[in-house]
Amino acid sequence: MKIVLATGNAGKARELGAMLGTQVTVEVVPAGFVVDETGETFFQNALLKARAARGITPDDVLVLADDSGLAVHSLGGRPGINSARYAGAEATDDDNCTRLLDELRGTADRRAAFVCVLVALAADDTMTVACGTCSGQITLARRGQGGFGYDPLFVPDGRTDAMAQMTAAQKNAISHRGRAARQLACALGVAA
Amino acid sequence: MKIVLATGNAGKARELGAMLGTQVTVEVVPAGFVVDETGETFFQNALLKARAARGITPDDVLVLADDSGLAVHSLGGRPGINSARYAGAEATDDDNCTRLLDELRGTADRRAAFVCVLVALAADDTMTVACGTCSGQITLARRGQGGFGYDPLFVPDGRTDAMAQMTAAQKNAISHRGRAARQLACALGVAA
Numbered sequence: 001m002k003i004v005l006a007t008g009n010a011g012k013a014r015e016l017g018a019m020l021g022t023q024v025t026v027e028v029v030p031a032g033f034v035v036d037e038t039g040e041t042f043f044q045n046a047l048l049k050a051r052a053a054r055g056i057t058p059d060d061v062l063v064l065a066d067d068s069g070l071a072v073h074s075l076g077g078r079p080g081i082n083s084a085r086y087a088g089a090e091a092t093d094d095d096n097c098t099r100l101l102d103e104l105r106g107t108a109d110r111r112a113a114f115v116c117v118l119v120a121l122a123a124d125d126t127m128t129v130a131c132g133t134c135s136g137q138i139t140l141a142r143r144g145q146g147g148f149g150y151d152p153l154f155v156p157d158g159r160t161d162a163m164a165q166m167t168a169a170q171k172n173a174i175s176h177r178g179r180a181a182r183q184l185a186c187a188l189g190v191a192a
Numbered sequence: 193m194k195i196v197l198a199t200g201n202a203g204k205a206r207e208l209g210a211m212l213g214t215q216v217t218v219e220v221v222p223a224g225f226v227v228d229e230t231g232e233t234f235f236q237n238a239l240l241k242a243r244a245a246r247g248i249t250p251d252d253v254l255v256l257a258d259d260s261g262l263a264v265h266s267l268g269g270r271p272g273i274n275s276a277r278y279a280g281a282e283a284t285d286d287d288n289c290t291r292l293l294d295e296l297r298g299t300a301d302r303r304a305a306f307v308c309v310l311v312a313l314a315a316d317d318t319m320t321v322a323c324g325t326c327s328g329q330i331t332l333a334r335r336g337q338g339g340f341g342y343d344p345l346f347v348p349d350g351r352t353d354a355m356a357q358m359t360a361a362q363k364n365a366i367s368h369r370g371r372a373a374r375q376l377a378c379a380l381g382v383a384a
Contacts, residue, residue, distance in 0.1 A: 041233045043307055044269035073319050077236035113321035115235055117307075127265050128349070129305035129325040135379065137317075157320070157379075179375075187327065187349075 001025070001190055003120075006053030006065040008033050009084075011148030012177070016066060019172055019181040023190040027061075029053050042067040042081055042117040043129070050119045059123035064184075066118055068176060070150045072138065073111035075103065080115075083150070093149050097142060100153060110138040112154065114176035118184045128187050132179025147171060193217070193382055195312075198245030198257035200225050201276075203340030204369070208258060211364055211373040215382040219253075221245050234259040234273055234309040235321070242311045251315035256376075258310055260368060262342045264330065265303035267295065272307075275342070285341050289334060292345060302330040304346065306368035310376045320379050324371025339363060 001024045005013050008029070017026040035052045039045035049065035057063050069083030079086040079100070087095035104110065113135045120128040135157045142152040144164030151163035156174055163171050172178035185191040193216045197205050200221070209218040227244045231237035242257035249255050261275030271278040271292070279287035296302065305327045312320040327349045334344040336356030343355035348366055355363050364370035377383040 039269060041263075041269065041272050041307075043263045043305070044272060047263070047265065047269045071233075071235045071239070071321070073239065077231060077233065077239045080233050080236060109317065111317060111319040113235070113311075113319065115233075115309075115321070115323065117325075119305075125301065125303060125329075126349070127303040127305065127327055129263075129307070129327045131307065131323040131325050133309075133321040133323050133375075135319055135321045157318070183325075183371075 001188070002027070002061040003064050004029055004053060004057050004061050006033065006035075006049040006063055009066075009148075012066050012068070015168070015172060015175075015177050016064065016181060018168060019178060020064075020185060020190070023185075029056070037067070037081070039067075039081070042069065042115055042131075043119065045081060046117045046119040050121045054121045054123070057123075061123075062188075063121045064118060065120075066116060066177065066180075068114065068116035070100075070154070071113050071115055072100070072104070074107050074109040097150060097153055100138065100150065101141065104138055112136060112138050114150075114154065116176035116180040118180045120184060120188065128184060130180045130184035130187060132176040132181070132183065134174060134176040134179070193380070194219070194253040195256050196221055196245060196249050196253050198225065198227075198241040198255055201258075201340075204258050204260070207360070207364060207367075207369055208256065208373060210360060211370060212256075212377060212382070215377075221248070229259070229273070231259075231273070234261065234307055234323075235311065237273060238309045238311040242313045246313045246315070249315075253315075254380075255313045256310060257312075258308060258369065258372075260306065260308035262292075262346070263305050263307055264292070264296070266299050266301040289342060289345055292330065292342065293333070296330055304328060304330050306342075306346065308368035308372040310372045312376060312380065320376060322372045322376035322379060324368040324373070324375065326366060326368040326371070 046067035071077045087099040143162040229237045238259035263269045279291040335354040339356040
């Protein structure tokens, strides 16, 4: 099976490629693939990206889109679907981390969860959906150099390391994206 | 472990109770529990319900909230978080099913997915999140008497029966809520 990842995010593409790559050939949409993420939910935004990529992808290739983000308890679930744009439309991962640390300064409640929704569209009449979550706590400062996004600020429940301190394999074993990808691979019949 | 379900929806309470009931005692919030579901995502709405219930629940009882809905491909992911209110604020399941069938009349693309997000809040500093999806197709007419919500209109991928034609055990084995509940039970250490 060939899969094209409908994402311009190098971090997501790297992780999904590694997780799905054993039985499938994974490519990424051409550079410059940008979709206006106007959906109200993770699912709707993933669907927007999947449909846009479906339109430019050969019929024998499955399209896979990811929408994911961080939901913080004391912020009522924000930044949620706006996680990648939390500090502004052009925000970097570092900008977003800085804003989150600033917003939570002095807040004892550090509960949060990562959420990932995957939508796969085949050229025929098939859509396959999967999702994964990872519950944890927001740190008081950045920790580690791995991963991307909010990984330096997130310690999964039951662990002491932030996600950015883990190896890719350690992170994928418990991450929202890893859980969603394994569920999707199982539904597609390509589980490793 | 004691769990209180933060839902006024009898169908959700019945299913979650049956799925979590082996190692835990499950109760439902008092009648009249209503929360304004103003969140933008399933997660945010589940969090609103969980926090409201947390405020009226003893410390030794875990609060569990569910937000879930149906995302239809040809409707761009709608009704999504508005699934229960699709045909209006006071809509019944039957009203919502009628509206969906009407909207999809003549539409060959029947792809859809159920999504369920569960948020559990303990009295201490812990939040546990889980989610599940179920991909399938929307029928051309109602089928079956079981389940609730859009179950008469949804045939899961790989099956020929609509969810409302299945026994509770058959539905729970593959449903979005069943998958989310098993993930949550595992995270909470109460998996059957």
